[in-house]
Amino acid sequence: MLKEISILIQKELRLEWRQKYALNGILLYVVSAVFITYLSVGAKAGNLSVNSWNALYWIIILFSAVNGVAKSFIQEHQGRQLYYYMIASPEAIILSKIIYNTGLTLVLALLGYGVFSVILGNPVADQGLFLLNLVLGAVGFSASLTMVSGIASKAGNNATLMAILSFPVIIPILLMAIRISKNALDGLDWSVSADKLLALAAINAIVAVTGYILFPYLWRS
Amino acid sequence: MRQSWWKILAIALLVYTLVAGLLMDVPRLPILNETIRALHFHVTMWFGMILMLVAAVFYSIKYLRTNDLQCDDLAIEFTNAAILFGVLGITTGMLWAKFTWGDYWSGDPKQNASAIGLLMYFAYLILRNSLTDTQQRARIGAIYNIFAFAAFIPLIFVLPRLTDSLHPGNGGNPGFNAYDLDSKLRMVFYPAIIGWTLLGTWIATLRVRARRIERTLEDQFLNS
Numbered sequence: 546m547l548k549e550i551s552i553l554i555q556k557e558l559r560l561e562w563r564q565k566y567a568l569n570g571i572l573l574y575v576v577s578a579v580f581i582t583y584l585s586v587g588a589k590a591g592n593l594s595v596n597s598w599n600a601l602y603w604i605i606i607l608f609s610a611v612n613g614v615a616k617s618f619i620q621e622h623q624g625r626q627l628y629y630y631m632i633a634s635p636e637a638i639i640l641s642k643i644i645y646n647t648g649l650t651l652v653l654a655l656l657g658y659g660v661f662s663v664i665l666g667n668p669v670a671d672q673g674l675f676l677l678n679l680v681l682g683a684v685g686f687s688a689s690l691t692m693v694s695g696i697a698s699k700a701g702n703n704a705t706l707m708a709i710l711s712f713p714v715i716i717p718i719l720l721m722a723i724r725i726s727k728n729a730l731d732g733l734d735w736s737v738s739a740d741k742l743l744a745l746a747a748i749n750a751i752v753a754v755t756g757y758i759l760f761p762y763l764w765r766s
Numbered sequence: 767m768r769q770s771w772w773k774i775l776a777i778a779l780l781v782y783t784l785v786a787g788l789l790m791d792v793p794r795l796p797i798l799n800e801t802i803r804a805l806h807f808h809v810t811m812w813f814g815m816i817l818m819l820v821a822a823v824f825y826s827i828k829y830l831r832t833n834d835l836q837c838d839d840l841a842i843e844f845t846n847a848a849i850l851f852g853v854l855g856i857t858t859g860m861l862w863a864k865f866t867w868g869d870y871w872s873g874d875p876k877q878n879a880s881a882i883g884l885l886m887y888f889a890y891l892i893l894r895n896s897l898t899d900t901q902q903r904a905r906i907g908a909i910y911n912i913f914a915f916a917a918f919i920p921l922i923f924v925l926p927r928l929t930d931s932l933h934p935g936n937g938g939n940p941g942f943n944a945y946d947l948d949s950k951l952r953m954v955f956y957p958a959i960i961g962w963t964l965l966g967t968w969i970a971t972l973r974v975r976a977r978r979i980e981r982t983l984e985d986q987f988l989n990s
Contacts, residue, residue: 692913699906700896710893710910713886714917717924748920755916759909762830 549633553641571613575653578605579660586665595668595730598661603723606657607686607715610650614690615707617642618698630764639691639760643753646687654679670732678725681742685718685749692756695763718752721745773968779961783810786954804862805951806958811855812880814962816922818848818970823915826908838904839977841911842894843970845887851966852884876933879921886914 561568582601586593593601618626629638658679661667669675693711700706721744728738787806822844829837859877860870871877893910897903 689917696893696906696910696913699902700893703896706893706896709885709889713882713889714914716882717917717921744920744924748917748924751916751920752913755913759912762905763909 549637550641557645575609575657583664606654609653610686614646615694618694635761635764642691646691647683650683650687671729675729681745682722688753689714776964779957783958808858810958810962811851813959814966815848815851817963818844818966826911829908839974843973847966847970849887
């Protein structure tokens with residue numbers, strides 16, 4: 546099982562490397578989105594209030610993650626999916642996709658963070674908590690979005706469907722992440738965020754386990 | 767479910783809820799005053815909705831295990847009835863909020879969470895409509911139904927408890943336990959939950975039967 550997962554993750558990485566346009570596209574998407582925000586808000590570095598910084602950052606990460614993960618089942622055509630179906634167990638496939646997409650979302654989030662820091666200023670007071678929160682948020686985003694993109698891919702790869710199915714499901718994770726991120730920005734003590742971190746991890750676990758249990762049924766159809 | 771005793775029970779309980787809920791003495795409390803009667807007509811909607819969503823998830827799981835389309839009929843119709851209750855719950859809640867909090871929408875975490883929950887189930891309906899094959903629609907619908915429910919539970923039970931809510935029982939507001947609820951309000955509240963849930967089940971089963979008739983007629987038409 547573990548070997549199967551690691552081989553599947555390697556396959557994802559190799560595929561991504563071969564079709565660099567998809568990865569570069571999504572990276573450029575983040576940078577342009579941040580830049581558009583910067584121009585629309587009309588704020589100079591450090592001018593933006595902490596609340597708006599936080600909200601804008603997470604909204605951009607949300608949209609880039611939806612776009613980045615949406616292709617995880619779409620980029621591979623039916624014939625190849627059938628081939629995976631024959632050689633790999635559905636559990637290994639969903640786990641490998643979730644792990645891979647976590648990495649992808651994390652890369653997007655870090656890139657977004659970098660660009661944000663450069664042009665909109667970096668008001669984060671507690672880097673450790675902020676990064677831990679990013680990791681947890683990335684796991685949650687990828688667990689729910691991978692499952693939803695699997696569902697959307699069965700329903701004709703509709704981009705609208707991907708958005709409307711994933712947004713409500715992802716909101717609990719997004720809300721928790723935004724709240725913890727606010728604490729990190731304000732540099733509050735870790736004990737304040739402890740229960741929220743725990744709640745976020747628990748929500749991630751619920752979503753990931755549900756996806757893990759349900760995916761075999763989805764894969765079979 | 768074709769027996770009639772529970773339907774009679776539903777009507778009896780709802781008549782009792784309406785009469786007793788509107789006429790009986792209620793505790794006089796600051797701000798809430800008479801609006802505390804919303805307990806029987808607003809709070810019960812959410813209880814009914816959640817019970818019916820649990821039923822929908824149960825039948826979705828059953829569908830995935832058996833591939834029996836009748837389970838899918840039950841799952842979709844219970845979800846439909848739950849959405850009806852959810853819409854009624856959010857409307858009654860907004861009316862109540864207008865008179866106690868001063869605004870139809872105050873950005874209360876529970877209000878937001880229930881709106882998001884409704885979005886989730888509207889998305890479920892759209893997902894089902896976008897699929898044309900009956901078996902595939904049933905299967906993917908069932909998968910999303912279970913998945914959405916798993917995300918819905920933390921949304922309504924965990925998140926509102928982590929922040930202050932304006933709702934009674936949250937954020938320093940006295941809960942119903944503090945209202946001397948034990949004797950008067952509970953006598954109407956619990957029967958009201960059962961009554962509304964039975965009414966929802968009744969609506970769902972009627973629509974399931976209509977679906978079955980439709981399917982039989984279609985089969986006859988195709989075979990003739």
